[in-house]
Amino acid sequence: MVRDLPRDARPREKLLTRGPQALADAELLALLLRTGTAGQSVLVLAQQLLERFGGLSGLLQATPAALAPVKGLGPAKRAELLAVTEMVRRALAERLRERPVLDSPAAVADVLRLQLGHRAHEVFAVLFLDNQHRLIALEELFRGTLDQTSVYPREVALRALHHNAAAVILAHNHPSGAREPSAADAALTRALKDALGLLDIRVLDHLIVTRAGCTSMAQRGLV
Incomplete structure (x- = not known):
C-alpha cells in the first residue's frame, strides 16, 4: 500500500517536495485515482491501466466505453480521467489560437x-x-x-x-x-x-x- 512506503517516496509527498517531473507515469496517475481496489494498491492499479492502454497517451485517448469495464474504475474515476483528457485537449487548442x-x-x-x-x-x-x-x-x-x-x-x-x-x-x-x-x-x-x-x-x-x-x-x- 502507498501508506506503507517511506514518506518521501509516496507520490503526493514526492511531488510536493521534488516537483511533478520527479514522478513516474504510474505515480502521477495514482495521484489522480487516489484509491485502488480490495487487495490492490492504487500504484498497481495505475500501472495496470498504463499497460492496458499503452501508456499515458493511450489512456488519454480512451473512450468512455473502453474505460467502463475496467475493474477499479467507477463512475467518479472515469469522469475524472475524461475531464483531464478534455482539459489537455482544450489547453493544446488554446496554444493554437495564440500563434x-x-x-x-x-x-x-x-x-x-x-x-x-x-x-x-x-x-x-x-x-x-x-x-x-x-x-x-x-x-x-x-x-x-x-x-x-x-x-x-x-x-x-x-x-x-x-x-x-x-x-x-x-x-x-x-x-x-x-x-x-x-x-x-x-x-x-x-x-x-x-x-x-x-x-x-x-x-x-x-x-x-x-x-x-x-x-x-x-x-x-x-x-
Missing part, C-alpha cells in the same frame, strides 16, 4: 490525436483558420466511411464562411491504423481544394490521424 498553426505542427498533431485518434469509426474534421493561420475553431463535420460522396464540399464551405475563415486544415482518422493516404483521400482533398478555392479559402493540409500520430498529405505533395 500560427504552421508554427506548431506538433501541437496540431497532439490535438488531432486526442480528438480523433481513438475513434472506432472514421471522422472528418476541419480546423478553420484566420488570415494569420491561427485557429478559429475545430469542428467534426462528417462520420462514417469517408469519400467524395459522403463529405460534402458545400457543407465545409458553409462552415468556413460562417467562421470567416481564410484557410483550413482538413483531417480525418484511419481506425485501421494505416498512416498513408489512400487514393480516395487524395481525390477528396482535390475536390475540397477546388470548391474552397472558388471562395478564396486555402486548403493548407489534409492530415491522416491514427493513434500513433499524423501524416501530412501536404508533405506527400498531395495538397
